[in-house]
Amino acid sequence: QKEVEQDPGPLSVPEGAIVSLNCTYSNSAFQYFMWYRQYSRKGPELLMYTYSSGNKEDGRFTAQVDKSSKYISLFIRDSQPSDSATYLCAMSANTNAGKSTFGDGTTLTVKP
Amino acid sequence: DAGITQSPRHKVTETGTPVTLRCHQTENHRYMYWYRQDPGHGLRLIHYSYGVKDTDKGEVSDGYSVSRSKTEDFLLTLESATSSQTSVYFCAISEPGGSTDTQYFGPGTRLTVL
Numbered sequence: 001q002k003e004v005e006q007d008p009g010p011l012s013v014p015e016g017a018i019v020s021l022n023c024t025y026s027n028s029a030f031q032y033f034m035w036y037r038q039y040s041r042k043g044p045e046l047l048m049y050t051y052s053s054g055n056k057e058d059g060r061f062t063a064q065v066d067k068s069s070k071y072i073s074l075f076i077r078d079s080q081p082s083d084s085a086t087y088l089c090a091m092s093a094n095t096n097a098g099k100s101t102f103g104d105g106t107t108l109t110v111k112p
Numbered sequence: 113d114a115g116i117t118q119s120p121r122h123k124v125t126e127t128g129t130p131v132t133l134r135c136h137q138t139e140n141h142r143y144m145y146w147y148r149q150d151p152g153h154g155l156r157l158i159h160y161s162y163g164v165k166d167t168d169k170g171e172v173s174d175g176y177s178v179s180r181s182k183t184e185d186f187l188l189t190l191e192s193a194t195s196s197q198t199s200v201y202f203c204a205i206s207e208p209g210g211s212t213d214t215q216y217f218g219p220g221t222r223l224t225v226l
Binding site: 004006041044046049088095096098099100103105 | 116143145151152153154155156157160202204206208214215216217218219220
């Protein structure tokens, strides 16, 4: 069983919809939680970073971490066609991002 | 984009041939990483480097070697390529410090081993 499981998708929504992307994990040592966005044929880019449990908001994006349930989410409000990409969750036990364990990614398409 | 380039961007090679992929950065970041990305497996760490001539193995290092003789360059070598090494390879860089050392990824190299 993988340490990090991510809803596989693909996910297709109309423009303006609220999108929910989710990951579960099994390693209770994870304390740092990241969401990356990856456009087609590009490298991933860090979108959101959260330490421990709680919520973090950045514009239309909200990251939630529930360590008691070992569950993290990324919400996108007022989704735009430019949000169409693959979203990867990642998590690590320490600040060394290179030791992160990644989910497989969820591909999102936002239709105009 | 962070100053990371990868070369070549695309390569087709045959089983048994050696292949070297290059990652070059202009950010002077200390840490460099090589990942492979495959459907159903996400991103998996192959090797990483914490400084010049300071490298270590990642999760899927078998069949790969690395070298870092300069801060700006990190080479990934497949000594004898196999079809299972067909993948997209990403280089990443980071600089430790702060609440987390953010990773910046290169554009990727698409490798096909026939």
